[in-house]
Amino acid sequence: MKRLLPFLLMLLASGHAFANFSFLKQEPQVLPVEEAYTFDFGQQDNRLELSWAMAGKDYYLYQEKFSFETEGEVVLGEPLYPTPQNHFDDWFGDQPVYFDQVTVTLPILQASDDATVTVTYQGCLDGILCYPPTKKTVFLNAVAKNSGLTAQTPTGSSIEGAQTQQDGLAAMLAGDSLWLTLATFLGLGVLLAFTPCVFPMYPILTSIIGGQGKLTTSKAFALSFTYVQGMALTYTLLGLVVASAGVKYQAALQSPAVLISLAVLFVVLSLSMFGLYNLQLPAALQNRLNQAQNQQRGGSFAGVFIMGLISGLVASPCTTAPLSGALIYVAQSGDTLLGGAALYALSMGMGLPLLMLGTSGGKLLPKAGPWMETIKHVFGFLMIAVALMMLDRLYAGMVLDLLWALWGVALAAYLLLANKKTAFSWLKMARTVLLSLGLLGSVSYGLHAVMEQESAHQVEFVYIKSLDDLNREVAKANAEGKAVMLDLYADWCVACKEFEHKTFPKSEVRERTDNMVLLQADVTANDVQDIELLESYRVLGLPTLLFFSPEGNELSQLRVTGFMGPRPFAEHLDRVLKQ
Incomplete structure (x- = not known):
């Protein structure tokens, strides 16, 4: 025992020796x-x-x-x-x-x-x-x-920028600065005037102004202002209906029956520009169309206003961040007066370039003569272009691309023929070269559409129909530790197709989406399951893209409403993938 005592004392003096024995460690205190x-x-x-x-x-x-x-x-x-x-x-x-x-x-x-x-x-x-x-x-x-x-x-x-743009605009409406808010929406409307959904209005207004013959500046301004008021009224009222009743009304107004009817209307109007109003239509319909056309020729403000009302439907399928901001505010606050004022300011902003174009038409149009007949026919081609834009919401793809190519060939060929009848000059030669290039470009566009269709990169979506389908696919993605993107798509949504053809296939976007699970819900039918899916996530318009984290939570602050090009969308996906 005496021999062991020095050894035990040495061990006691070296406290760190006990650290080698885990059972002697002091456990952390467990608190309530x-x-x-x-x-x-x-x-x-x-x-x-x-x-x-x-x-x-x-x-x-x-x-x-x-x-x-x-x-x-x-x-x-x-x-x-x-x-x-x-x-x-x-x-x-x-x-x-x-x-x-x-x-x-x-x-x-x-x-x-x-x-x-x-x-x-x-x-x-x-x-x-x-x-x-x-x-x-x-x-x-x-x-x-x-x-x-x-x-x-x-x-x-x-989350970078926790508020989406539309949420920020909705908050602005809820603030106190009324005039600043309306001025902001007016400015945003001007920017929206250069989006694809507003482009069809330019030939419509131009054809109306052109059909009047020589106009004074004041008369051209009055007609243009009347047209823009009709467009703004339709756009505002439609927005309030969508905000109050949901996206199903927007879908109804962009149904195939409505779009085809509008396309037929614009084709019929174009035929009047070509002087071919002797079609064997029902007598009652023909009389009404003749009467409407005669009223427009006479400069009827009522007829121009009605055309503006119809044109408002052209822009209605475009859901953008400014529009969504106003719709969110109306839907959540019930303040239709302020929401309607914001929508009207947005519509007037969209109409300002139209107003400038229509007012200048009185000065820019040439004097009466042979050229007026050619211009009238060109307006007919522009009206057919509007009809194609209507059908593009239903049948986008190679068929519509070929129709656009055929339209371009026909227009270029007609203008070449008209140019041939003019006296020789350097200007005539320049027109011949430009129109020939336009003809070749239209043919090339058609060929490119066929070739692109064969080699197009197909984005692989998992297609869902119901809310249960969505929950199931999100759960599967969670098990794989992947984020989810849900594309809410409809055939009548122009910007949805822009996403499909211009954004999703690009390499910088595919690099990000390859690391995600891509879902798509086609809500064109607007049936009970579609409505349930849209309303459960309070979707007020299309296009809308929803994102879910790898844990299954919707990243509502990163929701996308309205079209985004490849580069900004790729940067947006980077923020999603960081979650």
Whole structure:
């Protein structure tokens, strides 16, 4: 025993010797859940902030275990989370978690005085134990119905620009600066005047002004202003209907029956420009068309206004961020007066270039003579172009491309023939060269359409129909750890087809989408399942693209409404893939 005593003393003097024996280590202190995660909350207007402070560096909370249940009259927006850390634990494997502290923000769309939110959360002590789910109930202050937008994104949020453009515009409408808001929507309307949905209005207005013969500037302005008012009225009223009743009314007005009827109407109007109004149409319809055309020739403001009303339907399928902002505001606030004023300002902005074009027509058109007959025929070709634009919403693809090529060949050939009858000059030679190039370009366009159809890159979508299909596919993607993009598509949506042909196939976009699961829902039929899917995600118009994180949460702040080109869309996908 005496021999062992020096050895034992030496071991005692060297405290670090015990560190080699794991069973002698001091385990971290296990605290009650209330002490492990100190919970706090605060409500600022329409924003509820929920905070947790962890008791030590080994405590953490799971992002996916947060859930929120409401009681009473309360509507919440999508929760905003800070950027989590990826952590592996023995219970759930790789998980996004929060150490030290975390604050989650809940937008409150509406709440009554007696409303509550029950928050559920779950965390673990690293390597020791996992706490059961814990619930906390928060009593809310009353919040009037609002856009549900928070004043700012939580610090460290992984979402860049948490408000979409349309949400920001909806918030602007909810603000106090009425004139600034209307001026903003007017300016945005001017920008929208150069989008594909507004282009058909230019030949319509030009043909109306051109059909009047020689006009004074004041008369041209009056007719153009009347036309723009008719277009703005239709666009405004249609927007209010969509905001109040949903996208199904927008779809109904862009149904095949309506679009084909409009295409036939413009073809019939074009025939009057060609002097071929002796078609064997029903007598009653022919009389009405003759009467409408005669009224336009006589400069009838009523006829021009009616054409403006019809033209408003041409632009109606285009859902853009400014339009969506006004629709969201009307749908959530019920303030149709302010929403309608914003839509009207947007429409007038779209009409300003039309107004300038129509007013200048009185000066730019040549004097009466042989050229007037040629110009009248050119207007006929422009009206046929409008009809093709209508059909393009139904039959986009190689067939319409070939029709466009045929239209270009016919127009170039007609102008070459008309040019041949003019006296020789250098200007005539220049016109001949340009028109010949146009003829060759139209032929080339048709050939290119056929070749492109054969070699086009087909984006591989998983097609879904119902809300159950969507949930199933999102769950499958979650199991693979992939984000999801849902393309809400309809045949009548022009910008949807632009996405399909101009954006999705591009290499910079495919590099991103190859790492995602791509879903597409064709809502052209507008049946019960389509309506349920659209209304469940409060979709007010197309095109709309929804994104879901690898955890299955919709990234509502990154929702895309309206067309985006390849480069900006690729950058947008980068933000999605960071989630």
